[in-house]
């Protein structure tokens with residue numbers, strides 16, 4: 001897939017892609033790999049390659065909550081692009097290195113009190129990450145080991161298969177309305193594709209965050225397993241998916257997903273403008289302020 005990363009050169013230059021990860025650089029071999037295979041990545045994305053299996057585990061580590069800041073999105077994009085272009089890899093498992101949190105979704109501080117140019121750049125990066133994960137030629141499995149609201153849920157929904165840890169503290173869903181904002185049409189499309197129109201209609205309007213058993217029942221995840229089995233289950237599922245010839249699976253994936261992606265691709269600029277207009281409204285900024293204050297107060 002020929003997507004341009006489309007971020008300002010400055011943003012990219014500020015990052016140090018493929019910087020060796022402290023600890024990994026000290027020689028921590030990747031799990032399941034033979035001698036000499038080392039983890040790599042960037043400050044916020046740890047990649048554990050298993051070349052023999054053709055699989056890489058991508059661990060998000062943007063503490064405390066893996067919120068999808070512009071820098072983090074950029075690093076995720078660079079990691080994905082690199083893995084996509086490396087013929088060694090046929091599948092990736094996306095998981096979190098932050099205990100109890102898969103991803104808290106979009107970084108609210110990228111949308112609150114920012115100027116329109118920044119919001120536009122941020123939204124372009126959000127679109128880009130979605131397109132890259134959703135249309136990836138690789139098998140993408142989400143090993144969801146923590147709470148996964150809004151943008152975190154979108155990331156999960158963009159995987160080919162989702163395994164959620166069975167912990168009552170974890171929940172997944174598009175909860176935008178609870179923040180006084182709305183899920184964009186392409187978030188909505190992906191949810192409708194996954195759980196059907198009626199269930200999506202209720203979930204979106206009410207901002208449902210589904211705990212594991214409900215998540216499985218509604219079909220927003222494919223499997224719920226004990227927490228200590230999330231990674232091994234993702235690995236077994238990956239083996240099943242990799243048993244299918246790549247070309248047949250990739251063409252089929254494209255057949256199924258392209259119409260949804262095309263809806264955004266045909267109006268990316270308009271979508272950015274809509275986002276910037278919407279997020280810049282005083283009423284929306286006030287809602288975000290209230291929500292951020294609530295998050296602070298929760299701490300006591």
Ligand SMILES: CCCCCCCCCCCCC/C=C/C(=O)SCCNC(=O)CCNC(=O)[C@H](O)C(C)(C)COP(=O)(O)OP(=O)(O)OC[C@H]1O[C@@H](n2cnc3c(N)ncnc32)[C@H](O)[C@@H]1OP(=O)(O)O
Pocket residue numbers: 064065067101103104105106107108109147149150151152175176179181182183184185274275278279292295296298299
């Ligand atoms: C006409 C209409 C046209 C429309 C056109 C289209 C318009 C498009 C509209 C806009 C679309 C936007 C889509 C948005 C998607 C999103 O993803 S929004 C984000 C949603 N996320 C959440 O609601 C999660 C919020 N966070 C939490 O609930 C909790 O933090 C947690 C994840 C459950 C973790 O709890 P806990 O471990 O107790 O940690 P906390 O103490 O709460 O948090 C630690 C610090 O992290 C900060 N933080 C948390 N989440 C975020 C976040 N998403 N972004 C930024 N920062 C976050 C939190 O404030 C704490 O900070 P400090 O107090 O400074 O430590």
